[in-house]
Amino acid sequence: MKITEYSVEKLWDPTGILSGDRYEFIIDIEVDVEDELYSENGIYIKLILVVEEEEVRIAQYQLYERVTEKYLDFALEDDELEEILQFCKEHYQEAN
Numbered sequence: 001m002k003i004t005e006y007s008v009e010k011l012w013d014p015t016g017i018l019s020g021d022r023y024e025f026i027i028d029i030e031v032d033v034e035d036e037l038y039s040e041n042g043i044y045i046k047l048i049l050v051v052e053e054e055e056v057r058i059a060q061y062q063l064y065e066r067v068t069e070k071y072l073d074f075a076l077e078d079d080e081l082e083e084i085l086q087f088c089k090e091h092y093q094e095a096n
Contacts, residue, residue, distance in 0.1 A: 020052030042066030
């Protein structure tokens with residue numbers, strides 16, 4: 001899996017109910033042709049990152065096909081999730 005493009009936006013909680021900060025990432029990925037995630041149309045990950053004091057974690061994520069915007073019912077493997085989390089930790093402050 002290779003990250004090709006991304007965007008990040010800080011989400012605002014007008015109610016003040018949620019603790020910490022939330023960031024929405026849209027991450028375009030390139031996967032190998034043999035990977036079950038592969039699509040000719042491209043794949044992207046939409047995820048919510050939570051930053052609370054010293055804890056940074058992925059609250060949720062979904063995979064979508066780029067051209068059709070079709071939801072893909074797949075889960076990332078643990079090592080892929082760790083790679084994505086590390087990437088988000090390095091880039092979430094760009095939204096501030």
